[in-house]
Amino acid sequence: MDVKMIAGLLFLAGCLLCQVCCLEEPTCSSRCEFEARISRQLAEIQHNLSSIRQDRGTACRDGWIPFHGSCYLFDDSDFDDFLGAEHHCRQYGAHLIHVNTEAENMFIKAHLSKLHLLKWWIGIQDSELEAVWKFYGDDSVATFTDFNPGDGGDHGTEDCASFDKNSEFRWVDVLCNGATIRGAVCEMKGI
Numbered sequence: 640m641d642v643k644m645i646a647g648l649l650f651l652a653g654c655l656l657c658q659v660c661c662l663e664e665p666t667c668s669s670r671c672e673f674e675a676r677i678s679r680q681l682a683e684i685q686h687n688l689s690s691i692r693q694d695r696g697t698a699c700r701d702g703w704i705p706f707h708g709s710c711y712l713f714d715d716s717d718f719d720d721f722l723g724a725e726h727h728c729r730q731y732g733a734h735l736i737h738v739n740t741e742a743e744n745m746f747i748k749a750h751l752s753k754l755h756l757l758k759w760w761i762g763i764q765d766s767e768l769e770a771v772w773k774f775y776g777d778d779s780v781a782t783f784t785d786f787n788p789g790d791g792g793d794h795g796t797e798d799c800a801s802f803d804k805n806s807e808f809r810w811v812d813v814l815c816n817g818a819t820i821r822g823a824v825c826e827m828k829g830i
């Protein structure tokens with residue numbers, strides 16, 4: 640039996656012992672759970688560190704959060720129409736968020752899940768042509784969207800969009816002057 644084979648057998652035996660141990664010994668089982676929890680936390684820390692490294696070059700005003708060259712403000716004030724929210728962002732030299740990539744969308748959704756408000760305006764409209772969503776203000780077509788199934792299509796009166804907690808923050812199309820309170824996710828370029 641060569642060394643490689645012995646090492647392989649020892650490894651296999653170790654795995655089996657660990658599994659038996661975890662199933663049969665309560666103390667060992669909690670140790671295994673502890674180790675698994677630590678591994679998960681370590682992975683999360685590594686992920687956060689990698690994001691911080693990516694964002695080191697982006698400086699933002701106080702209260703704004705950097706991500707990949709942009710700065711974001713999550714304002715849960717009482718905005719019941721799209722233009723009110725857009726104008727609120729513009730007073731900072733920003734605009735309602737333009738979601739350009741899956742990574743940006745994931746970042747925003749993860750942040751929204753920590754906040755109490757259920758719905759947040761997105762800076763797009765399909766008022767010219769149904770289901771063709773354009774960034775409000777620069778008129779270019781939004782090539783990335785994340786509409787909930789059944790939304791984002793031919794809904795003639797719903798020409799605005801929002802993140803919606805009821806859809807795990809996937810997007811829904813809504814009236815631009817809806818009575819439902821929505822927060823504003825403002826975006827501007829980092830300094």
Ligand SMILES: [Ca+2]
Pocket residue numbers: 709736737738739743826
């Ligand atoms: Ca963006």
Ligand SMILES: [Ca+2]
Pocket residue numbers: 765766769770792793794795796797798799812
């Ligand atoms: Ca529409």
